[in-house]
Amino acid sequence: LAKGMGKGDWQRYQSDLASAMVQRLEMRTQLHEAIEDEQFMLQYQPIVELADQRVTGVEALVRWQHPTRGLLGPFHFVEAAEESGAIVGIGAWVLGEALRQFAAWKAADPDTTLRYVSVNVSPRQFRAADFVEQVRAALIEADARPEWLLLEITESLVLKDADKVVQDLRALRAMGVRVAIDDFGTGYSSLSYLRQMPVDVLKLDKSFIDDILTSRQQHALVDAIVTLAGNLDLAVVAEGIEEPGQMLALDAMGCHYGQGYHFARPLWPADIPAMTASVRPAAVSA
Ligand code: C2E
Ligand code: MG
Ligand code: MG
Numbered sequence: 001l002a003k004g005m006g007k008g009d010w011q012r013y014q015s016d017l018a019s020a021m022v023q024r025l026e027m028r029t030q031l032h033e034a035i036e037d038e039q040f041m042l043q044y045q046p047i048v049e050l051a052d053q054r055v056t057g058v059e060a061l062v063r064w065q066h067p068t069r070g071l072l073g074p075f076h077f078v079e080a081a082e083e084s085g086a087i088v089g090i091g092a093w094v095l096g097e098a099l100r101q102f103a104a105w106k107a108a109d110p111d112t113t114l115r116y117v118s119v120n121v122s123p124r125q126f127r128a129a130d131f132v133e134q135v136r137a138a139l140i141e142a143d144a145r146p147e148w149l150l151l152e153i154t155e156s157l158v159l160k161d162a163d164k165v166v167q168d169l170r171a172l173r174a175m176g177v178r179v180a181i182d183d184f185g186t187g188y189s190s191l192s193y194l195r196q197m198p199v200d201v202l203k204l205d206k207s208f209i210d211d212i213l214t215s216r217q218q219h220a221l222v223d224a225i226v227t228l229a230g231n232l233d234l235a236v237v238a239e240g241i242e243e244p245g246q247m248l249a250l251d252a253m254g255c256h257y258g259q260g261y262h263f264a265r266p267l268w269p270a271d272i273p274a275m276t277a278s279v280r281p282a283a284v285s286a
């Protein structure tokens, strides 16, 4: 028995453990059914140009319409899906759906301000042997241009067997697809390391943005990252902008793009065209 644990605590611990295992198994089965039943849906969060707040892209964010638990965000299932491998099928669906939707927006409004759709790719999905081919096939199937697609990968992916990853990133970029490092700053990679990575965009994690108005150090750090990224020809998207002051500070630093509740929350597809028509009736607020 762990120190300080009574017999009752121990039994409770054991039964908690057992029910956690049952829940995981249940989740696995449900995830597989969910792919077949098409229970996944996408919301899209605008990414704006800070200078004029025009919506230049959207990030596709997966949701699960669970049969009994209601609409679930990724926090509730992406980790389990990554562990079980279900994320490979989910990710393939997300990629196809996001490209189909984006092609439809482009077709409906040739003057849309939208230039790209950003799609999250899990490490397991990226490592699947034929990922590059999957992307190529999805583009063809959706009749989408490669420039319309921005793939978001994580620092952790880049840090493990870098050679293979670099090779695949090069193949994707040769196709015309762009690549972003998502949640930059939460992992262990450095900008000097990133320089060797064939990526186009750096998405600065929300945790870096949160304190830029209240902490001089945090402000200085973000300022330095934005400058360095610019020198490395990387575009920077600041994530999680919630206040106008943050937007102004980032714009002053030379950060060109932002995303966050200040501009818009993740939206259902039907709400996107009104925000991306070339002439908008009024400024958009969240
Ligand atoms: P992420 O890629 O960093 O996406 C941004 C997350 O931050 C989204 O949460 C978004 O709703 C939230 N967010 C945006 N602006 C703000 C803000 O101003 N304040 C706050 N508090 N939050 C903000 P969401 O949709 O819950 O997604 C969470 C994570 O799940 C994503 O983080 C991404 O890592 C993962 N994810 C989402 N969709 C997919 C997918 O299709 N495939 C994979 N593999 N992962 C996904
Ligand atoms: Mg993302
Ligand atoms: Mg992100």
Ligand code: MG
Residues within 6 Å of the ligand: 183, 205, 206, 239
């Ligand atoms: Mg994030």
